[in-house]
Amino acid sequence: xxxxxxxxxxxxxxxxxxxxxxxxxxxxxxxxxxxxxxxxxxxxxxxxxxxxxxxxxxxxxxxxxxxxxxxxxxxxxxxxxxxxxxxxxxxxxxxxxxxxxxxxxxxxxxxxxxxxxxxxxxxxxxxxxxxxxxxxxxxxxxxxxxxxxxxxxxxxxxxxxxxxxxxxxxxxxxxxxxxxxxxxxxxxxxxxxxxxxxxxxxxxxxxxxxxxxxxxxxxxxxxxxxxxxxxxxxxxxxxxxxxxxxxxx
Amino acid sequence: xxxxxxxxxxxxxxxxxxxxxxxxxxxxxxxxxxxxxxxxxxxxxxxxxxxxxxxxxxxxxxxxxxxxxxxxxxxxxxxxxxxxxxxxxxxxxxxxxxxxxxxxxxxxxxxxxxxxxxxxxxxxxxxxxxxxxxxxxxxxxxxxxxxxxxxxxxxxxxxxxxxxxxxxxxxxxxxxxxxxxxxxxxxxxxxxxxxxxxxxxxxxxxxxxxxxxxxxxxxxxxxxxxxxxxxxxxxxxxxxxxxxxxxxxxxxxxxxxxxxxxxxxxxxxxxxxxxxxxxxxxxxxxxxxxxxxxxxxxxxxxxxxxxxxxx
Numbered sequence: 001x002x003x004x005x006x007x008x009x010x011x012x013x014x015x016x017x018x019x020x021x022x023x024x025x026x027x028x029x030x031x032x033x034x035x036x037x038x039x040x041x042x043x044x045x046x047x048x049x050x051x052x053x054x055x056x057x058x059x060x061x062x063x064x065x066x067x068x069x070x071x072x073x074x075x076x077x078x079x080x081x082x083x084x085x086x087x088x089x090x091x092x093x094x095x096x097x098x099x100x101x102x103x104x105x106x107x108x109x110x111x112x113x114x115x116x117x118x119x120x121x122x123x124x125x126x127x128x129x130x131x132x133x134x135x136x137x138x139x140x141x142x143x144x145x146x147x148x149x150x151x152x153x154x155x156x157x158x159x160x161x162x163x164x165x166x167x168x169x170x171x172x173x174x175x176x177x178x179x180x181x182x183x184x185x186x187x188x189x190x191x192x193x194x195x196x197x198x199x200x201x202x203x204x205x206x207x208x209x210x211x212x213x214x215x216x217x218x219x220x221x222x223x224x225x226x227x228x229x230x231x232x233x234x235x236x237x238x239x240x241x242x243x244x245x246x247x248x249x
Numbered sequence: 250x251x252x253x254x255x256x257x258x259x260x261x262x263x264x265x266x267x268x269x270x271x272x273x274x275x276x277x278x279x280x281x282x283x284x285x286x287x288x289x290x291x292x293x294x295x296x297x298x299x300x301x302x303x304x305x306x307x308x309x310x311x312x313x314x315x316x317x318x319x320x321x322x323x324x325x326x327x328x329x330x331x332x333x334x335x336x337x338x339x340x341x342x343x344x345x346x347x348x349x350x351x352x353x354x355x356x357x358x359x360x361x362x363x364x365x366x367x368x369x370x371x372x373x374x375x376x377x378x379x380x381x382x383x384x385x386x387x388x389x390x391x392x393x394x395x396x397x398x399x400x401x402x403x404x405x406x407x408x409x410x411x412x413x414x415x416x417x418x419x420x421x422x423x424x425x426x427x428x429x430x431x432x433x434x435x436x437x438x439x440x441x442x443x444x445x446x447x448x449x450x451x452x453x454x455x456x457x458x459x460x461x462x463x464x465x466x467x468x469x470x471x472x473x474x475x476x477x478x479x480x481x482x483x484x485x486x487x488x489x490x491x492x493x494x495x496x497x498x499x500x501x502x503x504x505x506x507x508x509x510x511x512x513x514x515x516x517x518x519x520x521x522x523x524x525x526x527x528x529x530x531x532x533x534x535x536x537x538x539x540x541x542x543x544x545x546x547x548x549x550x551x552x553x554x555x556x557x558x559x560x
Contacts, residue, residue: 051441077443089438091431102431105424107443113427156442 004029004160004191005050010059012042012049019045021215023059027160032182032192034206034223036199038236041212043195044086047162051083052076064159077107080159084149084166086195090137096148097133100124103155116155123151127181143174150181161185163194167201179204199227199241211236254418257502261286261414265407268400276399278516280471283406285492285508287413287464290501292489294417294457297499298426299450300433301350304362306461307485309338312368313462314469314480318385319378321470331405331466338462339455346454347447353436362486369481384476387469402471409467413460417501420456429453495537497544506545 005027012020020042027033035043048054050061052073061069068076082103091099100120105111111119124133127147132140137148146166153161163182167175175198182205186192196202202209202223209226211219213235219226226232233242267279288306296302313334320330349360372379379385420426428449431439440446469475488511496507514533519526541547 053437053441072445073440074443074445077441083441085438085441089435089441091434091438093434094430098427102427102439102444103442106428106431106439113424152442 002029003027004064005193006062007046007050008060008062010046010049010056010061012045012054012057018215020049020056023212023215023217025210025217025220027191027193028208029191030186030189031207032186032194032205034202034209035193035195035212036197036202036209036236037212041236042215043212044164045215046212047083047164047193047195050076051081051162074106077156078109080157081162082107082153082156082158082160083162084146084153084164086164086168088142088145088149090140090145090148090152092136092138094137095134096124096129096137096140096144096151097121099137099148100151100155103152107156120151120155123155126154126184127151128177143170146170146178147181150178154185158190160191160193163192163196165195165197167196167198175201199237203227251422253500253502254421257414257505258411258418260502260505261407261411264410265404268403273396273399276396276403278512280399280403280406282509282512283403283410284464284468285488285512286505287406287410287460288485288489289492289496289504289508290410290413290417291457291459291461293493293499293501293504294420294429295450295453296457296490297493297504298421298429298433299453301353301450301454302358302490303454303457304358304483304486304490305342305364305458306489307481307483308361308364308368309342309458309461310465310468310485311365311372311477311481312341313338313465314475315372315379315385315465316462317466318387318469318475321387322385327405327470331409331463331470334466335459335463339459342458343451343455346451350447350450350454362483365481365483365486369477372477372481380476382477384474384479385469387473387475389473402467405467406464406471409460409463414501414505416456416460420453421501425449425452491534493544495534495541495544497546500544500546503544503546510545 003026007023007025010020010023023046035046037043045054049056052071056069060067063076063079063081091102094102097117097120100123101113101116104119105113105116121130121133124130127150129144129147129151132144137145140148150166167178170178179201182192186205194206206223209221209223210217211226211232218235219229219232227237227245233239264279264283268276292303292306316334316337317330320333321327345364349357352360373381428444431444432446432449436446465480492507492511493504495510496505497503515530518530518533522529
């Protein structure tokens with residue numbers, strides 16, 4: 001399998017706080033990689049480093065063979081890296097349709113507002129928001145805004161998609177629906193890196209898991225191996241989860 | 250959006266009929282009305298569309314006035330001097346914008362405010378070129394009579410207002426306007442979808458400076474004499490913001506109406522309360538903004554309840 005994204009000993013600190021420490025990691029084309037770890041482990045920082053929001057303090061990030069360590073956010077977005085935000089970031093005064101149209105318009109060269117809107121309709125339908133296309137983003141429910149984020153990310157025709165806790169705050173029916181969408185995306189050939197706390201979802205969709213703890217990578221492997229890893233159990237999953245899991249397995 | 254742009258252009262077109270209704274006082278008032286509308290519409294591109302409240306209007310007004318003034322005194326015709334001032338300002342503001350627009354909110358406001366001081370000091374110190382603190386005399390350019398002169402400068406300012414309104418109309422319907430609206434709402438998300446925020450903001454800042462400078466140029470030729478404390482007056486920065494707030498932030502028609510209402514208030518108050526006119530004007534503005542925080546444009550949805558969509 002070929003690598004689409006590669007991090008080489010990437011570190012990021014905020015003054016005294018070491019948010020990421022010497023992280024080396026590669027993401028393979030077509031896989032669904034789960035990025036898990038306790039709160040404050042550096043998961044979102046890792047996404048921010050890759051997408052250029054907060055560039056790495058040291059180390060290199062390579063995307064499809066090109067060094068993107070110092071590349072600006074909008075450039076990496078045009079290159080095919082897209083993400084959803086843990087805390088949803090819609091354009092609140094725009095309709096759902098224009099939110100998605102904006103993503104298509106500015107990420108694709110030569111796109112016009114008209115063609116972007118047409119494209120946006122298809123993406124809204126894919127995430128099940130076609131009925132809300134004329135509604136202002138500020139008036140959508142949280143579950144809908146999460147799906148709107150997804151539609152925006154898809155409108156950028158990503159090659160690599162970061163999903164930052166798309167299921168946080170959703171009820172179980174909504175989680176199921178979101179999980180189905182992720183399966184469909186993976187099937188369509190988009191490489192996915194997902195930050196997720198719901199282990200049920202992680203085990204359901206991920207083909208590989210990496211674990212961050214205090215800014216360091218402490219595990220990397222197949223889901224069934226990683227959840228038995230003592231260091232991961234100690235740092236994140238907890239003894240109870242491990243016991244329950246081994247009882248079931 | 251399209252309809253409000255048509256209203257804007259229609260409104261500007263109506264003003265052209267003004268010389269038929271009055272003498273030189275009306276023309277003077279009309280010229281100032283057009284000038285205020287240019288300043289407010291221009292401010293609205295950066296402050297209203299992109300959400301970057303700039304206090305640099307006076308800096309570009311003054312630099313435009315001086316560019317035109319110096320060119321005119323070197324014998325360059327008015328029809329060349331004014332566009333030259335506009336183009337020079339566009340380039341300068343875009344470059345300055347690339348640096349200044351990294352700041353947000355209050356920080357940007359203060360940084361843009363400092364531009365006025367910087368430009369004023371530059372002009373003050375370049376005595377050979379600008380006359381420094383003594384001011385600059387500008388040769389007469391227009392017709393011979395008082396009324397002919399007034400009519401000429403009214404139409405010059407009106408023509409600039411028309412160009413500014415066209416620019417605003419085009420921007421608001423274009424990809425640039427759409428991008429600026431994204432930046433105003435959420436700049437992080439805007440960058441994340443592949444929008445080159447720095448470029449868009451710089452162009453917006455350039456456009457908002459360009460016509461202000463041209464208006465400064467026409468003003469300089471109109472009044473024949475400028476000095477730094479006149480054309481770099483901070484009121485040229487503050488007034489457009491007040492006008493935009495009175496009219497309704499972000500809406501070009503509202504901003505132009507705000508400019509006219511402001512000028513009307515200013516004149517009426519000045520005539521009736523000459524001793525305390527600044528105080529009375531200030532109180533009126535505070536009352537207006539207290540009771541109409543979304544500006545005069547929000548009255549539309551109150552008076553016409555079936556049109557609830559506000560700007």
